[in-house]
Amino acid sequence: MNKHNFQVNLTGMIDILSHHLYSDEKVFIRELLQNATDAISARKLTGEAFVPAIEIELIDDEDFPKQIIVSENGIGLTESEVHAFLSIIGMSSKKDELFKKRQEFIGQFGIGLLSCFMITDEIVMISRSAKGGNAIEWRGYADGTYTVKVLESDYSVGTKVFLKAKAGAEKHFSHQALKNLVKHYADLLPYPIRLLHAEESQQINVGHAPWQQMYDTLEEEKAALMEFGKAQFNMPFLDCIPLLSETGKVKGGAYIVSWEKNAGQKETHRVYLHNMLISESAENVLPEWAFFVKCVINAQNLRPVASREAFYEDQILADTREELGKCIKNYLVQLEKHDARLLERIIMRHYNAIKIMMLNDDDFFKLMYKYIPFETTAGRITLDKFIKQFGSIQYVGDVNDFRQISGIATAQAIQLVNAGYVYDVEFMHKLATSMPEIPIIAVSPKEITQQFDELSPAEHKEVFDFIDLANTVLEEFNCQADLKKFEPANVPSIYYHSDDMGFLRNISFSKEKSDGLWGGILDALMEETVKNADAQLCFNYNNILIKNLIALDDIEVKLLNVKILYIQALLLGHHPLQKKELDVLTNGLLKLMEKVI
Amino acid sequence: MENYKTTYKNLLASAESLSYSDERVAIIEKAMALADLHQDEDLQFKVRLQYIREVQEAGGYPEKYMAVFPWLLAYIDDKNDLWDMYQVLWYYKWVTGSMTSFPSITKTQIINALEDLKNRYRKVTGSDLVYHDCCRSILGDLGDWEEAKKHHAAIENLHSREMLRDCKACVVNNEVSYWVGIGEVEKALEVATPLLNSNLSCRSVPHTTYRRFIPELLVLNRQEAAMEMAKKLFALVDESDRDDYTKNYTLLGFMGITQNFEKGIDFFNARFENAFKVRSKWSKFHFYLHARLFFDQYKQVTENENISIKIPEKHTLFHASNNYNLDSLIAWFDKEINEIEAAFNKRNGNDYFSKKKAFGFSLANYAKKMEWGEDLAKVEKEDDDYEE
Numbered sequence: 001m002n003k004h005n006f007q008v009n010l011t012g013m014i015d016i017l018s019h020h021l022y023s024d025e026k027v028f029i030r031e032l033l034q035n036a037t038d039a040i041s042a043r044k045l046t047g048e049a050f051v052p053a054i055e056i057e058l059i060d061d062e063d064f065p066k067q068i069i070v071s072e073n074g075i076g077l078t079e080s081e082v083h084a085f086l087s088i089i090g091m092s093s094k095k096d097e098l099f100k101k102r103q104e105f106i107g108q109f110g111i112g113l114l115s116c117f118m119i120t121d122e123i124v125m126i127s128r129s130a131k132g133g134n135a136i137e138w139r140g141y142a143d144g145t146y147t148v149k150v151l152e153s154d155y156s157v158g159t160k161v162f163l164k165a166k167a168g169a170e171k172h173f174s175h176q177a178l179k180n181l182v183k184h185y186a187d188l189l190p191y192p193i194r195l196l197h198a199e200e201s202q203q204i205n206v207g208h209a210p211w212q213q214m215y216d217t218l219e220e221e222k223a224a225l226m227e228f229g230k231a232q233f234n235m236p237f238l239d240c241i242p243l244l245s246e247t248g249k250v251k252g253g254a255y256i257v258s259w260e261k262n263a264g265q266k267e268t269h270r271v272y273l274h275n276m277l278i279s280e281s282a283e284n285v286l287p288e289w290a291f292f293v294k295c296v297i298n299a300q301n302l303r304p305v306a307s308r309e310a311f312y313e314d315q316i317l318a319d320t321r322e323e324l325g326k327c328i329k330n331y332l333v334q335l336e337k338h339d340a341r342l343l344e345r346i347i348m349r350h351y352n353a354i355k356i357m358m359l360n361d362d363d364f365f366k367l368m369y370k371y372i373p374f375e376t377t378a379g380r381i382t383l384d385k386f387i388k389q390f391g392s393i394q395y396v397g398d399v400n401d402f403r404q405i406s407g408i409a410t411a412q413a414i415q416l417v418n419a420g421y422v423y424d425v426e427f428m429h430k431l432a433t434s435m436p437e438i439p440i441i442a443v444s445p446k447e448i449t450q451q452f453d454e455l456s457p458a459e460h461k462e463v464f465d466f467i468d469l470a471n472t473v474l475e476e477f478n479c480q481a482d483l484k485k486f487e488p489a490n491v492p493s494i495y496y497h498s499d500d501m502g503f504l505r506n507i508s509f510s511k512e513k514s515d516g517l518w519g520g521i522l523d524a525l526m527e528e529t530v531k532n533a534d535a536q537l538c539f540n541y542n543n544i545l546i547k548n549l550i551a552l553d554d555i556e557v558k559l560l561n562v563k564i565l566y567i568q569a570l571l572l573g574h575h576p577l578q579k580k581e582l583d584v585l586t587n588g589l590l591k592l593m594e595k596v597i
Numbered sequence: 598m599e600n601y602k603t604t605y606k607n608l609l610a611s612a613e614s615l616s617y618s619d620e621r622v623a624i625i626e627k628a629m630a631l632a633d634l635h636q637d638e639d640l641q642f643k644v645r646l647q648y649i650r651e652v653q654e655a656g657g658y659p660e661k662y663m664a665v666f667p668w669l670l671a672y673i674d675d676k677n678d679l680w681d682m683y684q685v686l687w688y689y690k691w692v693t694g695s696m697t698s699f700p701s702i703t704k705t706q707i708i709n710a711l712e713d714l715k716n717r718y719r720k721v722t723g724s725d726l727v728y729h730d731c732c733r734s735i736l737g738d739l740g741d742w743e744e745a746k747k748h749h750a751a752i753e754n755l756h757s758r759e760m761l762r763d764c765k766a767c768v769v770n771n772e773v774s775y776w777v778g779i780g781e782v783e784k785a786l787e788v789a790t791p792l793l794n795s796n797l798s799c800r801s802v803p804h805t806t807y808r809r810f811i812p813e814l815l816v817l818n819r820q821e822a823a824m825e826m827a828k829k830l831f832a833l834v835d836e837s838d839r840d841d842y843t844k845n846y847t848l849l850g851f852m853g854i855t856q857n858f859e860k861g862i863d864f865f866n867a868r869f870e871n872a873f874k875v876r877s878k879w880s881k882f883h884f885y886l887h888a889r890l891f892f893d894q895y896k897q898v899t900e901n902e903n904i905s906i907k908i909p910e911k912h913t914l915f916h917a918s919n920n921y922n923l924d925s926l927i928a929w930f931d932k933e934i935n936e937i938e939a940a941f942n943k944r945n946g947n948d949y950f951s952k953k954k955a956f957g958f959s960l961a962n963y964a965k966k967m968e969w970g971e972d973l974a975k976v977e978k979e980d981d982d983y984e985e
Contacts, residue, residue, distance in 0.1 A: 422611040506664045509633060513671035517713060521706050522667060528701035529660045529876040576633030
């Protein structure tokens with residue numbers, strides 16, 4: 001059996017790596033600065049004393065193609081290292097023993113330099129190693145070929161990379177473009193990066209993040225963080241939370257957005273790795289519930305994927321995420337002690353996110369529940385205030401049910417909480433567990449109507465026939481009629497149904513479209529599973545229309561009105577109408593109009 | 598006032614933030630009601646597809662997706678869109694599989710539904726492979742193993758891959774179930790090798806594989822192997838885990854057989870609230886059988902008359918003290934088991950459920966004290982079908 005080597009089309013490979021691995025051709029400057037930083041860090045490790053420097057020189061003479069020269073005085077490469085690391089894709093100089101000693105290096109994969117082929121057809125690199133020897137010139141071409149030459153002239157230790165703009169890439173070869181790119185990617189890099197152009201030299205990067213500075217007071221620190229966040233994201237924030245993770249060696253800040261967010265609207269974050277920006281849209285660095293913050297972090301110990309634009313989903317990332325989540329939680333706990341007003345403001349905006357946090361943390365729940373606002377019949381107030389005012393909680397687990405009966409409940413001096421939104425019912429269960437001394441009860445519209453006033457025996461006699469008649473009409477809809485007195489008087493009726501009835505209505509919806517086979521199967525399913533299909537239409541004896549209807553002699557009109565009241569109640573409760581109910585709506589109204597005209 | 602489509606989108610977005618659960622299903626139900634209220638057919642279709650998935654993932658209530666599925670069939674017949682058909686046909690497997698759980702659905706209706714599935718698959722994929730897969734499983738569930746064997750033979754003669762077939766792990770797992778069903782446990786263990794070695798797995802596998810083997814290993818007197826599998830299965834049970842309640846039931850029964858009563862009671866109290874609420878008679882039968890096994894073992898070994906456990910407040914058995922007389926509890930389970938056994942035997946036209954009951958009761962003969970020891974580290978469920 002003979003062994004063969006895989007054949008690789010180098011031009012194609014370079015094309016793939018340059019154009020498909022990286023999301024944006026602008027990353028070439030990041031890759032070059034990454035290499036420059038790593039080279040300087042490597043030279044520092046040798047113990048040699050020198051002043052680190054990175055320069056980007058722009059040459060934009062009208063008569064010649066635009067050119068960039070990126071220079072640094074890092075460790076440089078020897079001739080053998082040039083052959084080994086620059087000519088074999090995947091061979092990184094940063095995997096050998098020297099580089100393994102410290103976790104300071106950004107680049108790992110040995111393919112960063114190739115990103116330059118997105119903006120040039122030829123990379124020229126001149127490097128002189130701190131280890132000694134002559135300077136080496138390496139020229140790499142986009143067609144996959146390269147040359148190596150030993151230079152006789154004297155060069156200082158370090159590396160220079162020369163890039164001539166290829167057609168279409170000239171936009172990156174301008175003063176402003178380069179300045180913006182350096183600020184964007186490398187603002188936090190610890191070595192000064194100077195831009196040289198038309199005899200002017202300017203340091204572009206700040207060289208540090210606010211969390212790397214010392215401050216005299218906490219207020220100064222917070223102000224610096226807030227200013228930084230505003231500049232990073234170009235928006236104001238409610239507050240910022242210092243972030244720290246030992247596992248991922250992460251430092252940074254989480255910025256609380258000032259507008260309400262949905263759980264589905266995930267935030268993206270700016271992530272630096274060893275002070276180099278590697279992602280503006282990392283999603284998975286914070287827990288899922290932290291969708292109300294945007295963060296900027298610098299990590300030392302997270303593993304980037306090959307494109308360096310995201311992190312590997314490994315245990316380190318998972319632990320880091322948890323630690324950062326704790327920072328956010330602890331911040332809110334501390335805020336409760338020191339600035340309850342700000343806490344209330346934050347909760348008012350982001351109660352959904354905070355509810356999720358609370359549901360997963362008992363201690364946090366006990367501390368924060370009193371700040372969470374709910375829609376209630378007494379207005380939008382916190383549960384703490386609701387309990388203080390009314391002594392117990394009756395909650396409705398469905399928004400439509402709450403809206404249907406809240407007016408009626410209030411008129412009856414029954415106070416209710418709307419627990420129909422996401423997490424609300426779970427929240428109530430948890431509240432009931434943590435406060436067993438407070439009655440916290442789920443109520444349905446049916447249970448509310450059972451608290452309404454009953455009719456007197458004489459009134460019962462008066463309405464007996466009406467109820468009977470109404471039941472004959474409502475029977476086809478699996479609904480029963482009832483009559484009570486309740487306020488407000490302008491509400492003629494309310495409808496409610498059990499869960500089983502809801503399920504039955506779903507089956508009926510499907511049956512309307514089903515053929516014989518599935519119609520039969522659905523009937524069988526219904527027979528076995530629907531045991532408590534309970535629906536009721538409760539008429540209001542206090543309502544003038546109902547009183548008139550009861551007194552009406554015209555049976556046909558009476559029956560029609562009962563049907564229409566039933567449909568009206570369904571629509572008010574946002575229940576989809578079945579075909580036969582739609583027919584009542586269209587035909588019933590027409591018939592009524594005919595009667596009147 | 599918010600446009601209904603915006604409300605619909607917001608509902609789906611809010612569901613996204615939750616793990617698969619009853620609450621998430623309830624949100625999708627609201628989205629479905631909204632689509633139905635506005636008779637937006639496009640949304641009605643999409644939300645029903647999502648609803649079926651949500652109900653399956655949350656687990657426990659197959660009747661919910663059975664209720665909406667015929668609407669989808671009628672829709673694809675009307676629209677005749679191939680992509681829509683593919684999506685609906687995928688779920689047809691789940692729906693037909695769930696039909697056996699309800700004894701009021703006749704055998705004829707099940708066979709006719711399978712025939713309809715076959716015709717639809719033939720039209721879209723040109724293959725009977727999925728049909729035979731479904732028949733082998735479903736006829737097995739009906740106790741008609743002779744017919745199931747014919748479909749197994751048919752599967753062996755067909756090309757093994759087809760776009761709408763279950764994932765590789767499930768395909769192997771289904772074959773394992775078949776071999777166990779016809780009493781060839783050693784063969785089943787051999788076929789299950791890649792599943793038990795973690796070379797093939799998905800959201801349901803090897804969980805369902807373990808729960809199938811645990812009782813069989815007890816009967817083969819391989820108690821240590823059964824314990825090892827039970828611990829692995831236990832490690833796969835998580836907070837939101839309900840897509841196959843029967844694995845919880847098997848674990849409970851096993852904890853009774855091996856006299857790990859404290860663990861069993863904790864497990865019961867933590868995980869079985871929904872077991873009392875399910876509508877599926879299949880699920881109830883297996884729950885009652887294994888729960889009875891547990892409580893009976895508890896009574897015999899501890900000689901206690903009562904047990905302290907949590908039963909849902911609205912259940913007929915509920916007592917505020919949480920203290921239950923074991924004889925009464927076991928008698929209640931016996932009554933329920935017998936009623937369901939009779940209903941299934943009548944529907945199936947055989948005594949398959951009597952055999953199931955007898956097998957379940959016979960596990961008591963293999964009762965033996967075994968230390969559970971340390972739990973294994975919890976294992977995250979796969980997000981998607983996965984194979985090496």
